[in-house]
Amino acid sequence: MTTLAEQVTLVELVDRVLHKGVVIARVLLASVATLEEER
Amino acid sequence: VIETTPAVGWYVFGIVPSDAAPPVGTSLVEDGPFAAVAAEVSLAEFGEDVLPERLNDRAWLEEKVRVHEAVLQSFVGVVPVVPLRFGAIYHDLDDVRRLLAERAEHFAVVLERVRGRVELGVKAWLDPTRVARPAAATGREYLQRRRDELSSARDAASLAAAAHERLAALAEGAVLNRPQPRELTGRDEQMLLNAAYLVPEPGDELAREVARVGEETAAAGLTFELTGPWPPYNFAETER
Numbered sequence: 077m078t079t080l081a082e083q084v085t086l087v088e089l090v091d092r093v094l095h096k097g098v099v100i101a102r103v104l105l106a107s108v109a110t111l112e113e114e115r
Numbered sequence: 116v117i118e119t120t121p122a123v124g125w126y127v128f129g130i131v132p133s134d135a136a137p138p139v140g141t142s143l144v145e146d147g148p149f150a151a152v153a154a155e156v157s158l159a160e161f162g163e164d165v166l167p168e169r170l171n172d173r174a175w176l177e178e179k180v181r182v183h184e185a186v187l188q189s190f191v192g193v194v195p196v197v198p199l200r201f202g203a204i205y206h207d208l209d210d211v212r213r214l215l216a217e218r219a220e221h222f223a224v225v226l227e228r229v230r231g232r233v234e235l236g237v238k239a240w241l242d243p244t245r246v247a248r249p250a251a252a253t254g255r256e257y258l259q260r261r262r263d264e265l266s267s268a269r270d271a272a273s274l275a276a277a278a279h280e281r282l283a284a285l286a287e288g289a290v291l292n293r294p295q296p297r298e299l300t301g302r303d304e305q306m307l308l309n310a311a312y313l314v315p316e317p318g319d320e321l322a323r324e325v326a327r328v329g330e331e332t333a334a335a336g337l338t339f340e341l342t343g344p345w346p347p348y349n350f351a352e353t354e355r
Contacts, residue, residue, distance in 0.1 A: 086177065087300055088236060088342055091292075093180045096348035097129070097198035098221075100214060 124204045125211055126156045128186045129346070130197040130222045138189040144208055146215035149222050152186060152196075153211055161204050187346035192316055195230040197222055198348045224353050228288075233316045233344035237282060237325055239275040239308035240338050241268065268305075271335050275307040278328045278339070285321050288313030290349040307337070311349035318344055 128141065133150040137143045143150035159165065169175050183201055190196040205211050215222070243264060251257035283289035294306040314321045322341055329339040 085342065087295065088238075089184055090176070090180055091295070092198075092345065092348040093183045093201045095200070096351065097200035098218075098225075098351045099200050100127075100203045100218075 122158055123155050124158050124161060124206055125153045125208060126161065127199050127203045127205065127211060127214070128152045128154070128183055129190075129199050130215070130226070131190055131194055132226065135190065135194045135196075138186050141186055144211045144215070146212045147219065149215050149219065149226070151211045151215055152190075153205075153208075154186075156204065161202075166202070184346075191233060191344055191346055195226045196346050197225045197229070198346045198351050221353055225347075225351060228353075229313065229347040229350055231316060232287060232313050232347070233318050234347045234349055235312050235314060235318045235321055235341060235343040236345060237279075237308065237310050237312065237321075238306055238340045238342075239278060239332075240302070240304035240340070241271045241275075241307050242304045242336050242338065243267065244336075267336065271332075271337055272307055274332045274335055274337060278332065279308055279310055281328060282310065282312055282321060282324055285324055286312035286314050288350050292349070304338070308339075311345075313347060313350045316344065 125144070127144075129152050130149050131143070131152055133143065133145045133148055135143065135150065135152075137152060141152050141154045144153050160169065180201065187196055187198050205214070251260045279289070279291060290311045292309040292311065294309045297303070297305070300306060312318075312321055325339050325341045329337070332339075
């Protein structure tokens with residue numbers, strides 16, 4: 077079981093890694109847009 | 116020369132100066148003054164046809180996100196790094212080198228901007244139960260209590276916005292992100308502030324100000340949380 081602090085960090089981590097950073101337009105994999113739409 | 120097969124690709128985590136040391140499990144793909152931090156990955160795991168399903172696998176996603184973060188985190192406080200968003204995968208190393216050449220100006224600007232700086236995250240939470248209110252015995256008292264609660268929430272939002280202004284004044288960059296909903300945070304409190312600040316490392320001045328703001332606003336039901344130092348995810352684009 078993860079602690080509340082770990083959960084908070086994971087939420088923050090996922091938010092940064094999946095939604096921030098340089099977006100490269102021409103990559104093999106399009107993006108994680110599918111996931112964002114589902115959230 | 117490193118040869119790849121059709122079954123593998125190159126996952127790029129971020130961009131660093133070419134004289135940086137790559138973390139274990141990664142390689143530097145150099146082109147001029149910059150290098151991409153990359154690792155070979157199986158397309159059976161990261162291929163276009165399987166990735167959408169993988170992204171819905173919480174355990175898989177958490178593992179990969181933590182790897183992405185760990186690689187970038189290893190550069191924090193050592194050399195500047197420009198984070199790439201999750202999922203930048205290339206067929207071969209020539210494609211990676213082409214990325215470095217095509218975006219050289221962008222990477223140069225951002226690397227210089229984040230050199231010697233770190234990103235700190237600040238969230239403000241409102242817990243209305245921390246503000247003491249008398250129990251409502253009548254309908255009129257209930258309505259008054261609701262009005263008081265709404266007024267307090269507005270006050271708390273104003274306090275959070277004012278806190279952001281204070282913190283942004285100490286930072287070299289500030290990004291105000293949309294507060295996350297309770298469904299995502301899993302917490303009872305309401306998130307009022309979700310911000311990131313770019314500050315000189317290690318960020319002590321901002322941390323002290325966050326503590327001060329927290330003490331000053333505690334009676335209004337606000338708590339402030341500081342996270343980091345992070346790689347500069349929120350400052351990877353040139354315009355921020």
